[in-house]
Amino acid sequence: MARPFASSADLDDKQQVLEVLAEGVYALTAEGDPNVGAIEGEDFLVCFEALATPVAAREWLARLREHTDKPIRYLVLSHYHAVRVLGASAFGARMIVAHEKTRELIAERGEQDWASEYARMPRLFKDPGSIPGLTWPTVTFGDRLTIHLGGDRGELVLRYCGRGHTEGDLVAWLPRQRIMFAGDLVESQAALYTGDAFHREWSSATLDRVAALGAETLVGGRGAVARGKEGVAAAIAQTRDFLTVMLREVGAAGSLKEAFERTHRALAPRYGSWPIFEHCLPFNVSRLWDELHGVERPRIWTAERDREVWDQLQP
Numbered sequence: 001m002a003r004p005f006a007s008s009a010d011l012d013d014k015q016q017v018l019e020v021l022a023e024g025v026y027a028l029t030a031e032g033d034p035n036v037g038a039i040e041g042e043d044f045l046v047c048f049e050a051l052a053t054p055v056a057a058r059e060w061l062a063r064l065r066e067h068t069d070k071p072i073r074y075l076v077l078s079h080y081h082a083v084r085v086l087g088a089s090a091f092g093a094r095m096i097v098a099h100e101k102t103r104e105l106i107a108e109r110g111e112q113d114w115a116s117e118y119a120r121m122p123r124l125f126k127d128p129g130s131i132p133g134l135t136w137p138t139v140t141f142g143d144r145l146t147i148h149l150g151g152d153r154g155e156l157v158l159r160y161c162g163r164g165h166t167e168g169d170l171v172a173w174l175p176r177q178r179i180m181f182a183g184d185l186v187e188s189q190a191a192l193y194t195g196d197a198f199h200r201e202w203s204s205a206t207l208d209r210v211a212a213l214g215a216e217t218l219v220g221g222r223g224a225v226a227r228g229k230e231g232v233a234a235a236i237a238q239t240r241d242f243l244t245v246m247l248r249e250v251g252a253a254g255s256l257k258e259a260f261e262r263t264h265r266a267l268a269p270r271y272g273s274w275p276i277f278e279h280c281l282p283f284n285v286s287r288l289w290d291e292l293h294g295v296e297r298p299r300i301w302t303a304e305r306d307r308e309v310w311d312q313l314q315p
Contacts, residue, residue: 003314005307006120006279012309015125021226022177024153026067027219028060032190033124035219037117037172038064039183042150044073044261047179048172050088050135052117053125057087074147076158076181077137078221079166080105081196082117083124088135097145098137100159101168109300110134116301120279161185161209164202165298167193168285184221184243185210191274192242195283196298199291203243211236222275243269245257250288260285260313282313284300 015067016029021027024040037048045068051057075093077085080102088096111134118125126129137147147156154176161171165184184193185206194202212232218226218235226235249266251258263285271277286309287298299305 053092057090099168162206163198176218179216190223191277
């Protein structure tokens, strides 16, 4: 029997857990669904990630409002994927912040990505009719942007660490609290999606820069919060290992189908039971095959191309 396409058969709601990581620092995790967060300034809020629809975002905001009623000044988007950005209108943020490459990617492929991700992960798109259109950043930066939180709260530093999960990933770093929101550059107990990635750079220089910041608490794009220096190091090491194994196995294959089979065989014993592993792997291998054969920038995923790759690779 054919495997259901991507996550189209994953229709069960996931248990959401709101965690207070430090005074005024919040994370919402949900059994491998996309993580979101918020940081209190003296008289404002910074929210991190927007979820897939305004309806989904409002559910998160209702939980956040049990802890703080400060107005949302900034909404920070770690990258351009639809499940991270299309709920932005619910926040009413004065400024929507992203890396400059993220804005370029939205312009280039945002519409196609929306259709692709909706077909892959329909459960995340609660009331898709509530989405008013593509989300456009109002503030972009290249290397670093610092938000002063006011009073004795320190600062929030938005950093570009290099190409990785996409061309435009950023991390949100609280140096005083040693807390990082890493977006999908790091996953903790969740499989990686690399369909728009730069595997060689991500697995080396980019993760080196992430690690060098010295976080002691890390919220990845999916999965559990990593705690303590050892927990953070383990999450980064898991991410690097996943990429390194992919590079080795795809690089040794003589065809795309063989590349998928080798990679699945190598990764499944450790990662196969983790969220979205089976969903992601065909798209991951297809992108890495392209990258290793001279396709520098990821090809645009459309709903039609998704199905072609899935039917070709998934048993």
